[in-house]
Amino acid sequence: MEEKSKKIKPGKPKAFNIYWVYGAIFLLFIGMQFIDFGPKSKEIDLYKLQAMISAGDVDNIIIVNREVAEVFLKAEALKKPEYKDFAENGSMFAANKPQFFYTILSLDTFEGSIAAIQKDFSPEQRIKTKNETRKDYFVDILSWLLPLVIIVGLWIYFFRRMSGGGSGGNQVFNIGKSKAKLFDKETGVKVDFKDVAGLEGAKQEVVEIVEFLRNPKKYTELGGKIPKGALLVGPPGTGKTLLARAVAGEANVPFFSLSGSDFVEMFVGVGASRVRDLFKQAKEKAPCIVFIDEIDAIGRSRGKGSNFGGNDERENTLNQLLTEMDGFDSNSGVIILAAT
Template identity: 65%
Template sequence: MADHEKTPKGRPDKPGRLAGRSPFSSPAAWLVLIALAVFLFRAFQDVGVRRIGYSQWKEMLRSQSFERVVVGPDWVRGYPRPAEVAAENDRDKGKGQAGLPYVATRMTGDDELIKDIEKSKVEYDAVSSSGMGDVFWVWVAPIALGLLFWGWVMRRMTGQMGQGPPGVMTFGKSKARIHMEPDTGITFKDVAGIDEAVEELQEIVEFLKTPEKYRRLGGRIPKGVLLVGPPGTGKTLLARATAGEAGVPFFSLSGSEFVEMFVGVGAARVRDLFQQATAKAPCIVFIDELDALGKSRNSGIMGGHDEREQTLNQLLAEMDGFDNRASLIVMGATNRPEILDPALMRPGRFDRQVLVDRPDKRGREKILQIHARNVKLGPDVDLRSVAARTPGFAGADLANVVNEAALLAARRNKSAVGRAEFEEAIERVVAGLEKKSRRINEREKEIVAFHESGHALVSWLLPNADRVTKVSIIPRGLGALGYTLQLPIEDRYLLTRSELRDRMAGLMGGRVAEEEIFGEPSTGASNDLQQATGLARMMVRDYGMSSLGPVSLSDDHGPTFLGLKGPESRSYSDRTALEIDREVQALVTEAQGRARDVLRRHRDKLDMLAARLLAVEVVEEEEIVRLWGPKVERPGGIDSHGHEEAPPEHPSRPVSAAGGASHACAPSAPKAVAGTPDPERGPT
C-alpha cells in the first residue's frame, strides 16, 4: 500500500506542505532571523562574567582584589581572590554572582596598565586575539541556536515535523489517509454474503474505469453512495474493495476526525480534503461513521453544535459544487441513517443508498469460507452446518466465531479446529463465556434447572416456537445462571401473530415452572418478563395484532440498525395509552396461562429434563429428542393444552415484522436465548 502519490516533479507530495515553499525564502524571514541573532549575541556576550567600567576595574586592581588577571587586545579580565569571593557570598546571600570574573573594555594607549598589574603583585597573562572557543561561544553558538529554533518554529507552523504532533497551521489540514488499494489486493472477491450490494457498486467501478462509456450517452454517475446497515456487515470492507476493483486512490477517514474544539476547523478540513481528492481524481473519498458529521440540524430548536453544523454545511456545499467531470466519488457508511440530515440524503449528494444487511444462510457459508481459508479445519467440520446454526450473524460475528474456534483448538493443543470448537465458539458469541468457577447452592441450582426446563418444554410443544438446540445450567455471560438456546430451522423475515404468541409463551415458561414447582417465582425471570412485555407492546403498537384494531400507534421515523430509540413521543390520547397498557397486560397474561396449561399437562416431561440437567448440567437437542420425542411441526402440532391439532384450512397471512421493528422482535435477531440472571444482581 502506497501512502502517497508522486507529484509531477517526482517528489513525494507530503500532507501539510505549503506548495514546496521554504521557510527561509521570504526576505522578512531573514530580517527576523538577523535580529534574533543580534539579540542572542547580546544575550550570550556577558554570560558567565560581570561587566564593569574600566576605571572601576583598575581601582579593584590597585586594591589587590584580583588573584589573576588576563589582558586581551581590547579587554581585561580579573578573577577575584578567595577572600573576596567569601565576602561576596555573604553580601549577595546566594544570588549566584560570587566568584564570576570582572570584565572591562580596555582603553587604547593606557601604558600604566602593566605597571599597575606589576605593582599589585598578581598573576597575569595576555592573549594576542580572541581564541576559537570565544568565537564559537560568542558568535557561532548563538547564531546556530537561533537558526535551529527558527527552523523548529517554522516546521511546527507548516506541519513538516514528520511523525510529530500536528502544527499550529495544520488544524485545517485534512487527516485523510490516502491508500492505493491495488497494492493490498482487496477486491470484490474478498467480499461475500452481500451480493446485491456488490452488484450496486459494480456500476461505480465501471464508471471509474471507463467514464467515456457513460458520458457518451449523457449519463451522470451518482456523486455519492451511502452504505447503510447494521454494525459488522462489511460496509468499510465493501468501500475498500470498490476502490481496489477500480484501481484508484482511496481517501479514508472517519466523520469524527473533522470536528475539533475550534469553530471552523472542520470546514477547513473538508475544503482541504476535496482539494486533495480533486487533484488525484479519479478517486474515492470514504467517510466512515458519517452520522458523527452529518447529524440532522433539526435535532433541537435551542442550542446546538456550531462547529459540527459549519462542517456539515461545508460538506453539503462541496458535494453539490465539485465538478462532475472530476470522477470523484464520495462514499459514506453509517448504521444510523435515521438521524442524518435530509439535505445530505437528497439526490445530487448521496444519490444512491445501498443496504448492507446481514447475510442469509448461503451468504454466511461464503463468509465462513473466506475467514477459514487460513484455518486448518478438522474432517468433522461442515461450514454449511455452522452457517445454519448462526442465523442473523453479521460478517464480524462470523469472523469472531472462526477466530474463537481457532483459539479454543490451540488452547486444547489440537492439530485442527473441530466441530466441538465451532459449537463452543457460537455459544460464546451468543451467551458469553462459561463461568465454571461460580458456585451456587443446591436449591438455586434446582430452581435454575426447572426454570430452563420450563422454557424448553413450552417451546418444544408449541408448534410455532423455534426449536430448542441446547439447554444448560452452567453460568454464562453477565449474570446468567443458565440458558436455553433456540435457533430457527431456516432464515425468517416474517413473523405471524401465532408465532409471536408462542414465542411469548416460551418466554413465560421459566417463571411458570418456578411457580408450579416451588410455589413462587424468583428474580431470575426478570429478563424473560422484559422480552415478553416488549413483544406484547410491539404487537399492540406496531403490528396492530390486538383488539385495538389495525392501527399503528408507534412514532417510527426510520430504520434503527442499532436497536436504539430516542425519547418516546406519542400521538394518541391518555385513554388510548391506558387501553394499550391493558392490551399488553392481557397478552402477557394469556402467554402465562398457555405456558401453565402446557406444563401442568406434561409435568412428567418437565421433571425428566430437570433431573437430567441436575445430573449432567448440559443437554443437547439429540438427548431432548430421546427424552421427549421429536418436536411436532406444522401441519399438525400441539395446541395450547398440549393436544395435537389439525393443520388449519386457511393459514393466517404472514404479517411483516421487519419494518422498523426492534431487533428484540425482528425475525433476523441473532440471539434467541432465554437466560436466568443472577439473583444477587437483582432484576435486570
C-alpha cells in the first residue's frame, strides 16, 4: 500500500512589527528613570536627625524645594557601627548622594529646631545648610511627550484599521500603495483562450494584443503601434474577467488585477497616489497587462461628482489614470484592460 506524501506549503511568516521595538525602548527608558541602582538613602525622623547633629556626625544638609532635607554624613562618622551599611557601600555613594533624608512638614519649625540644637556650637562646628530648588526635567518632558505618544499611537492604529489592517509595522505608510494583485510566472496565470467558451468576436479583438505582447519587435520594427488597451463591456457573469486573464495567459506575461473601488478611500489624494504606484509597478514588470474591473466606480463623467464646486476624489483618480495612460510611450509594453 503506497502512501502519497502531501506537499505542505510553508506558511507565510508574519511580518515583524517594528513598533513593538520602539515601544519596548520607550518603556525601558521610562523604567530606568525610576529605578535607583545605587544604595538607597534612608528616611529618618526629626529626633534621629537631632541626635546625629548633637553627636557631630552630620557634615551638611541640603533643603530641596522646601520639602525634603538631604543629610550628608562626615567621612569619619561612616566608620561608626551604626553606619556600617553605608561604610560597606561607601564607594558607591557619590558626593551628591545623601545617606539620609527627612521629609519637612514645616520649614520654619525645621530650621528652628536645627538652630536650637546648634546654639552652643562654635562656628566651626555648625553644619552647613543650603536651600536648593530642583526641577525634574524628565517628569516635565514626560508630561507633554506621553500625550503626544498616545495621540500618535491612536492615529497609527486607526490608519492601519482603515487601510486594511495587516501585521506589517509600516502599514500606515502604505495607504497610498496600489492594492493590485499580481499574477506572474511564480503565481501562475493558467487560463488561456481554450478555457473561454464562446466570445469568439471578443477573442478576435484581443488577439492583436496577445501577438504584440508575444513578439513586440515584430510590430515596432515596422512602425506599428499597439492600442493602449481595450474596454470590455457586458452584464455581470459574461466572462469579462476570464477573458482578460486568458489574454495574459496566452501572452505569458504578468497580470495585475484590481477593482475600480480599490482606488477610492476617504482620504483625499489616495486614489491618485494608488494609480501612480500601480503604473510604476506595471512599467517595472513590462510587458504586462493591467486589468481594472468595474472601472465605472471611478470612470463617471467628469464635472458631475461634486455638488459644492470642489474636486471629487473619484474625479482626481480618473484624471490621474488618464494622465498615466496618455503619458505612456507606445513601446512601454503595458496594456490596459478595463471591464464595466
